[in-house]
Amino acid sequence: MQWKNFDELDTYKKLNSIREVVDIKNEMAGESGAQRVDKYKVNMAADMVYSYAAKNVNDNIIDILQELADEAELIDKYQELYNGAVINTGEKRLVLHHLCRGQLGNDVIADGVNKREFYLLQQKRAGEFAVKVHNGEILNEKGEKFTTVVQIGIGGSDLGPRALYLALENWARVNNTLKMDAKFISNVDPDDASSILATTDLAHTLFIVVSKSGTTLETLTNESFVKNALISNGLDPSKHMLAVTSETSPLANNPAYLDSFYMDDYIGGRYSATSAVGGVVLSLAFGPEVFARILDGAAKADITAKNKNIRENAAMLDALIGVYERNFLGYGVTAVLPYSQALIRFPAHLQQLDMESNGKSVNRFGEEVNYVTGPVIFGEPGTNGQHSFYQLLHQGTDINPIQFVGFKKSQMGNDVIIENTTSQQKLNANVAAQIMAFACGKDDENKNKYFEGNRPSSIIVGDQLNPESLGALLAHFENKVMFQGFVWNLNSFDQEGVQLGKVLAKKVLAKNTEGALTAYSELLGIF
């Protein structure tokens, strides 16, 4: 197996020479459009479908993308990864988030431990702990039940778990499996912790401190915030606080915590939602069965991603269409637009997942690359976005590809019929309409009302947003980002770009600055 820069591949040259802009407007018009929708789709895990009919592809381009997948040995690299190779070259680490949800290949033994067993043990421990909290075996000092859980973490310890919690909160409510309310404290801004503490019943709340190293500035600061509040309310922090951390961190196996659950160096923050980082809070909020169903959906998506046939592997196809649009059509931004209010923070999670993984200028060997890599990711739920930034997506001067997500059924099942249709029908009529509006546009003599069309989009459609489909959706994007990183020959699993700011912030706090940094410190009134 070889790790080559993208522009060293034959298929790069082939794609670069064609740079074919498909006339989506024409392809999607009339009855041939219906045939295209029928043809250009892939079954995904959890009964979802990835539809790419409105993307800038045709049979020829997909054939070359298949060649690219083969030449770049994407599936072999994926296999290397889940079998425990040192894929994170910068930090010299394995990359094992897939093992949280299933055994895709060989046993992975690291540091003398079977890692699948290690992750399963943490899941089991988190689940057992959660059940004891739910059934009243673990109580507060007064012998009362805990009702709320607050996760203290930032970045991957916040965005993924928060997005998943919000995605299932209402589903759990109507399915009688909302065991505890979950809240999150992330920002070092003191108003973040203050506001959560001011509106939370501390005596009945468990706090989870999540930091792999046990040294994350924001998280330790917010932990102190919370401990002070507990103490000043006459509560014993060691009866209210849990740790999710690595076994070697100062937080591990520490009597300051009611219990500790473990993560390791082989799962990066942004890939940790299916590890103990998500598992403890989600098992407490929804019960361990729901968390197990999320893992099950993710495991199925991981298996689907092993397929070498690009037309049957949605994550790989999605990845390579994205590469085509980014490198050969020059599009710099991808909008992620879920038609589901419950996915309100899912775009923020994908923003981290994608931009922190592939927003890089050097390859996995630390050499500068000569092509563009990861795009900017942003998004909000539809239909809200339609009344906001879609104006630019439709009629702006740049083309920004779109990734829609939709579900046939609502989560709560409560609906209202206005003008003969339900809200759910209106919601989905809007996303169907948007795909076609972006694809085909509209002629108009009044140029202000003219829509150029040919603006590419794809859609993932599921039956309902539930634990399985949510898990599959999460894993789909993780695998998409992984495949794109392989094509670009990046290390998608480190984040050296976050270090410099930390170093300079420490200098400011130590008053060890000069020049402009001193001037900004004064402007901001830091001292």
Next chain:
Amino acid sequence: MQWKNFDELDTYKKLNSIREVVDIKNEMAGESGAQRVDKYKVNMAADMVYSYAAKNVNDNIIDILQELADEAELIDKYQELYNGAVINTGEKRLVLHHLCRGQLGNDVIADGVNKREFYLLQQKRAGEFAVKVHNGEILNEKGEKFTTVVQIGIGGSDLGPRALYLALENWARVNNTLKMDAKFISNVDPDDASSILATTDLAHTLFIVVSKSGTTLETLTNESFVKNALISNGLDPSKHMLAVTSETSPLANNPAYLDSFYMDDYIGGRYSATSAVGGVVLSLAFGPEVFARILDGAAKADITAKNKNIRENAAMLDALIGVYERNFLGYGVTAVLPYSQALIRFPAHLQQLDMESNGKSVNRFGEEVNYVTGPVIFGEPGTNGQHSFYQLLHQGTDINPIQFVGFKKSQMGNDVIIENTTSQQKLNANVAAQIMAFACGKDDENKNKYFEGNRPSSIIVGDQLNPESLGALLAHFENKVMFQGFVWNLNSFDQEGVQLGKVLAKKVLAKNTEGALTAYSELLGIF
């Protein structure tokens, strides 16, 4: 006064021929960097400062931007606007949001009404209504006080008021002026309304239906949702519902509502936060005095924006630096990064404000333009973003300019000292550090740890996020977007790009489709 395309201006040619990329890295290094920070700043309203030292400018570029401001007659156009000219050429409407907060120029008489007096009357009525709710003159059917207000609206009726509410919720809590909790229902997704209704004490809640036309699909649908819920809980909707609408809409002066407050065609949704659209909900939530202070801050920013000297007009300078980066340096995205958790939804508001105003390809006369216009806007609060997408901003292959916002003091005043500094100091140390990290980068033999630098950013610094500074911040960005629209010769006040999707969605719901639209409707299980 002349409305010319940007590329017809002499200063366009001048800027296009220089396309000067300033060596920010060098300019910001050493003691000259401190001098630059001291020099390149502008006082804003509400004691805020706009610092542009880390932007891609020098004295020469700013001089040409001043020429551009003069040649494009930006201040004259602003004057035309606030004096009541038909600036919204597409819809043939005046553009009067400034009049909500002050009389900047001549009296504006439209439809036989003095518009300043009209807006003041609505503010007064909203304030008086709110006080009656707060002091118990207006009660529910059982004679009990209302505790919660829910705004039902989408787009501008949602994003701006929601962003402002969240920005001041904690400030109001510690200043004992949080009179009622506010919530928002926007999406046509039935789970949005269901989830708010399931977690709200309906008997003590007022609902505000906000729709200028009284025909917005999402809003009317959600209104029915709420009415059904009220009725099935034995409550009389007409005792719980308010309308904010135009005087000619079916919702106006209608016995189905406890009261109605009025807006007009001269304030577009995304500019309506300081009209009754924001005024009713914010007066109920915080009291009319707080809303008046927001307006006061905005009014001061509007006055500052009248200054013809670009070095003393932060909104105009911010606008023109943005134009320079967009049109001559080719940057397509702007990240808005407030170091304030309370501004969590402010970037989403700016996303609408900017992208819906200037995401256009035709000028105000409906002719296609030959230059790029509004950028993509996205953002999340720092420090959260640092642990998420900053990787790409620092080391990605594209340059994305950044707009930071920060405040010297926290809102709640509750803080903790860890390692000798407060959280607020840590927060601000981080933003100072990030500006310098983006500007100056870091050399490293290990290219993976190398930061190129020369990534431009600006920062707005205020003393504290309070009603005045929030109002000034809001108006700053409104005026920035307005000036950019003038430069690009756009109509920043219509949104024809949102129409096509609505038309096609109606076809889907009427089962009046063919081809691919039918195929997508089936895929999404709409019928």
